[in-house]
Amino acid sequence: MKTINAFDPATLGTLPERRQALIRRREALLGPAYRLFYQDPVELVRGQGVWVWDAEGKRYLDAYNNVVSLGHCHPHVVQALQRQAATLNTHTRYLNEALLDYAERLLAMHHPSLDRLMFTCTGSEANDLALRLAQFHTGGSGVIVTDWAYHGVTASTAACSPSLGAPGAGPLRVYTVPAPSGGSEGVGAAFAAGIEQAILRMQAEGVRPAALLVDTLFTSDGVYGAPAGFLQAAVACARSVGMLVIADEVQPGFGRTGTHMWGYQRHGIAPDLVTMGKPMGNGHPLAGLCARQDLLDAFGRETRYFNTFGGNTVSAAVGMAVLDVLEGERLMENAHAQGAYFSQCLQALARRHAWIGEVRQFGLFLGVALVHDGDPARPAAAATTRVVNGMKDRGVLISACSRSANVLKIRPPLVLERAQVDVFIEALDDCLRGLSGS
Amino acid sequence: MKTINAFDPATLGTLPERRQALIRRREALLGPAYRLFYQDPVELVRGQGVWVWDAEGKRYLDAYNNVVSLGHCHPHVVQALQRQAATLNTHTRYLNEALLDYAERLLAMHHPSLDRLMFTCTGSEANDLALRLAQFHTGGSGVIVTDWAYHGVTASTAACSPSLGAPGAGPLRVYTVPAPSGGSEGVGAAFAAGIEQAILRMQAEGVRPAALLVDTLFTSDGVYGAPAGFLQAAVACARSVGMLVIADEVQPGFGRTGTHMWGYQRHGIAPDLVTMGKPMGNGHPLAGLCARQDLLDAFGRETRYFNTFGGNTVSAAVGMAVLDVLEGERLMENAHAQGAYFSQCLQALARRHAWIGEVRQFGLFLGVALVHDGDPARPAAAATTRVVNGMKDRGVLISACSRSANVLKIRPPLVLERAQVDVFIEALDDCLRGLSGS
Structure with a gap:
């Protein structure tokens, strides 16, 4: 793989x-x-x-970090972490x-029907719990995901993560x-049609449906979010x-x-059910899910859920500080403004470089497809690797x-500025x- | 449940x-x-x-915290957390x-055959990965656990956690x-005989054996560790x-x-495979597993494993600080000394209270079985609840x-003193x- x-x-x-x-040592450990x-x-x-x-003093623009959305070592978050870790954990x-x-x-930021929270430490744990809840509620085991998903x-x-390879029996x-x-x-309509077909396969195999699990920006598949609203047909179908x-x-959250x-x-x-993670603690291990109360009620009667570190006092302080900054510094608005500028600049580049097949931009989550001769049917994987390293x-x-x-x-931090x-x-x-040929 | x-x-x-x-609010959230x-x-x-x-200023001796083994808010650990969180995460x-x-x-503290580490955020994730590795390596799905285990x-x-109830299909x-x-x-011999019987059931059902998964102190089952060495027969059997x-x-780690x-x-x-968690970060979400290299090699060729927060720079600094304190303050030795004294005192109590059926003590992990009239066959659950609340x-x-x-x-912090x-x-x-009757 x-x-x-x-x-x-x-x-x-x-x-x-x-x-x-260092690498030899790492391989040995x-x-x-x-x-x-x-x-x-x-x-x-x-x-x-x-x-x-880096260790040699070279500076990098970190445009791949959707964990530290507020920027590395944001002082308000670091301070909240320090204060609570010294008080009680x-x-x-x-x-x-x-x-x-x-x-x-956090709940007030969500759809009103999502009225209960559970805390975990990682997005994996949040999705794992969401799947447990879906299985418990439906009695089914059939889950639909996209074909290059990561969950x-x-x-x-x-x-549920075909992009990992070797899923193993589950x-x-x-x-x-x-x-x-x-x-x-x-x-x-096309996406919903795919789901309908998957449901038919499921039914033909006697598998009871349980969940449609989607990254709402399809970030591993290639960053797909347009046109806004297209998920409605898929949801109705599921x-x-x-x-x-x-x-x-x-x-995407x-x-x-x-x-x-x-x-x-x-x-x-x-x-x-909605799962959250990565930027939730700006680097501190904090994740969770929100759900409709009725989904959690029956589960909670049958079993208990305790995550030793999930929702601990330090995580709560850090999570709150992250929301302070997100709102106080109006970072969503900044993502909107800088993202639009970013997209314009990339479109301008696309007019000069046939390598750029498509620019997909949603705030500060951007996907730029590299292709041969501007042909979307000819993905340029080797060139992409060269560009990432270049x-x-x-x-x-x-x-x-x-x-x-x-x-x-x-996916740069949301504090990105125009000059950056x-x-x-x-x-x-x-x-x-610098890429040779086209 | x-x-x-x-x-x-x-x-x-x-x-x-x-x-x-507060509880009403919690129920609503x-x-x-x-x-x-x-x-x-x-x-x-x-x-x-x-x-x-507590919020009213009442002080409690925390004798149930095997997360903050070094004591709450240990300054050396808090300082390491603070320093690294302000530098890079x-x-x-x-x-x-x-x-x-x-x-x-960390590896140097383990058996030499366990020569590779993987980091996660929680013990659940570590055990989950260990089970994935066991399934991958054996091609089997049969797992043996004790009948009140928690993993x-x-x-x-x-x-794999019967103590949770409602395990669900897996x-x-x-x-x-x-x-x-x-x-x-x-x-x-008795424990190994149980395992032999489980293997026979497995084979009768056509299930291929994968793993024997045990908490080496059987802490959820009731804290069983004597006599040291008894696990050897079980391991041979598996x-x-x-x-x-x-x-x-x-x-127990x-x-x-x-x-x-x-x-x-x-x-x-x-x-x-050995999984670790809880006290590993003295409250910071840090866990992991160590394993024989050959078990990890084939898995690593087939799939990748990335845990966004597992083994991040902050966790590494905190984990190291925990080992500094554990060794520097000779806490294992303190657990040995205070545990022995604790056991003596409990034995003395047992001579005066027929409620105490057995004292099981391993360093600072203690289990005290409460029974009616000193009869081990008559567990006193209601009295136990009263004692915990009392x-x-x-x-x-x-x-x-x-x-x-x-x-x-x-399971008090390992910094426990005799006066405590x-x-x-x-x-x-x-x-x-204060317990009425016997």
């Missing part, structure tokens, strides 16, 4: 000595399922705002008013559908056979798309996604000019 | 007003699968060393020397065996049919048992475990004296 932009150990001998030594980024991996030692620095089996304040604020690394969520019967890659008016709809907001706090809101849908050499960190491995995946977009565009322009 | 020492919402109206209001501790739940606001304080796809230093130090809350680990075929509750010489042995050290860093070392066994009223936090819900579960043991014993003496 090839990972996009993964370091290839076969080239170890070509690297500078310090990196060789950590399991090999870990992948390093880049042909020449990066050793980061410091971060501030949108910038990170304990769990949800004791009462904690700050956790309730945080839960209340986590637990046994259950890895089985309790779930997973059916994949093509990602909604059109971008035009017909995309909603509900017609009693499936629950799980919106995975781990990547917390204002990144610029117009809405959550990807599902862009589509005007009300999912049954951007790194020019001091900009990004990566790539999609089954064809030809979509630049760009210019830095990015100049580097990309230079990279594309 | 009744949870031991869980708050019963039916009694809400009897509580002081502030707690009623969080999923009901969460359980609060105690008939009158505790609202904690501050912690220091072995002590915590990023993940394992970039090189990070500090993570390798930490991994090296986590993901779909896969919850299925990819694993889970077979339970009686816990090794004897305490005498024959316990190893290996005879190609099962992997997973030692769950989330509760990091020196708590006083004589060894890990529970499996007490038994002189070398597991194939101890709280007297300023000491503990809980209970075992299928019969009659074993006081005592006296505080505990005095409170317990008073509680037992």
Whole structure:
């Protein structure tokens, strides 16, 4: 299973000595399922705002970090972490008013039908719990996901992540559908048709439907979000056979798309379960899900759920501080404004470089498909790898996604400024000019 | 499914007003699968060393916290967290020397055959990954656990946790065996015989064996660790049919048992996979597993594993600081010394109170079985609940475990001092004296 932009150990001998030594040491200590980024991996030692620095003092624009949405080491968040860690770190089996304040604020940002929260430490745990709830509620095991989806690394969520390869046997019967890659008016109907077919396959195999699980921006599939609203047909289709709809907001959530706090809101849908993670703690391990009360009630009567670190006092303080900054610094609005400018600049580049097949932009989540001769049917995977590595050499960190491995995946912190977009565009322009042929 | 020492919402109206209001708010915000501790739940606001304080300023000896093994808010750990969170918080796809230093130090504490590490955020994730690895390696799905085990809350680990109830359908075929509750010489043979029978059931059902998964101190089953070495027969039995042995050290690990860093070392066994969690970050969400390289190699070729927060730069700094304190303050030795004194005091109490059926003590992990009239066959569950709540009223936090819900579960921070043991014993003496009848 090839990972996009993964370091290839076969080239170890070509690297500078310090990196060789570190990588050898890493290979001798950590399991090999870990992948390093880049042909020449990066050793980061410091971060501030949108910038990170490596061990040699080289500065990079971190345009691939949807965890530190507020920028690296945001002082308000670091301070909240410091204060609470020095006061009390304990769990949800004791009462904690700050956790309730945080839960209340977070729920108020969601569709009113989603009225209860559960906290976990990772998005994997949140999706795993959502799937448990869907199975419990429906009595079914059939789950529909897109064909290059990523939803986590637990046994259950890895089985729902075709992009990982080797899903392994699971309790779930997973059916994949093509990602909604059109971008035009017909995309909603086409996506729903794929789901209908998956339901028919499920029924033919005697599998009871349980859930439609989608990343609401289809970020691993290639970043698909247009036109807003297209998910409605898919949701109707899933509900017609009693499936629950799980919106995975781990990547699109917390204002990144610029117009809405959550990807599902862009589509005007009300999912049954919504999972959240990555930027929720700006780096602190914090994730969770919200759901309709009735879904949680029966489950809660049958079993208990306790996550030792999930929703602990420190996580509650950090999560609250993240919302302070997100709102106080109007970062969703900034994502909207800078994202629009970013897109304009990329469109301008596209007019000069036939490598750029399509620019898909939703706030500060951008996907740029690289193709041969401007032909969308000819994905340029090798060129994409060269661009990702070339951007790194020019001091900009990004990566790539999609089954064809030809979509630049760009997700800078939401504090990005216009001048930093210019830095990015100049580097990309230079990279594309340096690609031989077309 | 009744949870031991869980708050019963039916009694809400009897509580002081502030707690009623907080609990109502909590019910309106969080999923009901969460359980609060105690008939009158505790609202904690501050912690220091072995002590915590509630919102009304009442102080409690925290004798139920195997997360903050170094004591609440240990300054060395808090400082490491603060420093790294203000410097850089990023993940394992970039090189990070500090993570390798930490991994090296942690691996050196394990059996030499366990030579590779993987990091997660929670013990659930670590056990989930261990089970994935066992399934991958053996091609089997049959897992043996004890009949009141707890191993986590993901779909896969919850299925291996009979103490949670409602396991739900899973990819694993889970077979339970009686816990090794004897305490005498024959316990190893009896436990292995249970495993042999489970293997026969597995084979009769055509299920291929995958793993024997045990908490090496059987802490949910009732805290069973004597005589040291009894696990050897079980391991031999499991290996005879190609099962992997997973030692769950989330509760017994990091020196708590006083004589060894890990529970499996007490038994002189070398597991194939060892999972770690809870005290690993003294409250910071940090967990992981170590394994034989060959188990990780094939898995790593087939699939990648990336845990966004697992092994991030902050977790590495915190994990290292925890080891500094554990070794620097000689806490394993303290667990040994204070545990022995604790046991003596409990034995002395047992001579005066027929309620105490058995004291099981391993360093600072203690289980005290309460029974009627000194008869081990007559577990006193109701009295146990009264004692747990009575101890709280007297300023000491503990809980209970075992299928019969009659074993006081005592796990104070490892920095416990002799005078604090006296505080505990005095409170317990008073509680037992207050129990009506026998």
